[in-house]
Amino acid sequence: MNAEKLMLDWLNTSPVLRPVTATLNLPATASSTSPGRYLTVERTGGSETPFVSRPLFAVQAWAESRWEASELANRTAERIRHVTDLDDVADVDILSITDFPSPDGRPRYQVTCQLTIKTTYTESEEA
Structure with a gap:
């Protein structure tokens, strides 16, 4: 299971976060202006x-x-707290919500979290 895909899908199915979508990379259209x-x-x-x-x-x-970055981070953390609604996710820890401006000064907050996910082990994975 790809944990990043699991997190992306979880965040992107939230009506509370719309119209914001989660991605792996900042879109090229994002700029300081x-x-x-x-x-x-x-x-x-x-x-x-x-x-x-x-x-x-x-x-x-x-x-x-x-302020808007802070509010978005708090809504995002609340969504992440409920990722245990997925069958394979046993636990989640929100470790921090931090003001973390980008190097070019753009407002940004960071939510640090850790999931506990059940994985499926098969003998074929040993090879």
Whole structure:
């Protein structure tokens, strides 16, 4: 299972976050003069065992102002808290919600979280 795809799909099915969509990369149309609102998802680490995956994510909320980025980050964190509604996700920890402006000064907040996901181990994966 691709954990980043799982997170993207979970965020993108939320009516609370619309019209914002989550992507793996900041869209090319985003710029410091036209920042827009975006969510980016990046797996930044985590552990893997034959039966459990514990991916660590940085989900970044981009917006026109710091306040809007903060609000988007808080709505995003609330959506992430409910990812355990998916059968394969056993637990979620929201580790932080942080003001994290981009190097060019665009407003951005970062939600750091870790999921506990059931994985399916098969002997063919040993080979």
